Amino acid sequence: MHKKTTVLWDDGERVLWRGPSSVVAGQSELFVRLAADQPMPASLDRLAHEFGLKDELDSAWAVRPLRLVREGGHASLAFEDPGGEPLARLLGAPMEIGYFLELAIGIAAALGKLHQRGLIHKDLKPAHILVHCADEQARLTGFGLASRLPRERQAPEPPETIAGTLAYMAPEQTGRMNRSIDSR
Numbered sequence: 001m002h003k004k005t006t007v008l009w010d011d012g013e014r015v016l017w018r019g020p021s022s023v024v025a026g027q028s029e030l031f032v033r034l035a036a037d038q039p040m041p042a043s044l045d046r047l048a049h050e051f052g053l054k055d056e057l058d059s060a061w062a063v064r065p066l067r068l069v070r071e072g073g074h075a076s077l078a079f080e081d082p083g084g085e086p087l088a089r090l091l092g093a094p095m096e097i098g099y100f101l102e103l104a105i106g107i108a109a110a111l112g113k114l115h116q117r118g119l120i121h122k123d124l125k126p127a128h129i130l131v132h133c134a135d136e137q138a139r140l141t142g143f144g145l146a147s148r149l150p151r152e153r154q155a156p157e158p159p160e161t162i163a164g165t166l167a168y169m170a171p172e173q174t175g176r177m178n179r180s181i182d183s184r
Contacts, residue, residue, distance in 0.1 A: 009086050009127045033076040046144030047077050053143050056117055061110035063141035084133035088126035103131055106138035120147045
């Protein structure tokens, strides 16, 4: 990482940080890098999948990927930087109700725009939501598991191999329900 960087979150598998752009002087970008020295192929596939969605994501409600970089056995993804911070940083303390409702409305609006594009996020959690962006709008990120299908069946798998974050996952995404995954 560069000298003037700020780590926004680190989940053990991926690290998101803000740093200076390597392309445009004076601007910042967001970067996601896989934390492991020898990342699993599925983790690399998720980065590539997220990059592949760049033309379907709109900067008004999503953090858009700019480039996928592979160097020295590491892969990272550079994103536009809308400013803001992950919602995860704001949790754990009481919020004033008006402020909470402003955040909730912004997040719901961003999620609605995602669904209008025919995409299902499949890993929506506080770390994948940026709030307090420069234009005061919420942005979604973390599209490595996103699906373009209006409905899909999830095959049952052992809990340790389920993709996504179990605490925030829809029950049908676990493969243990007789329901398809959809935008609900």
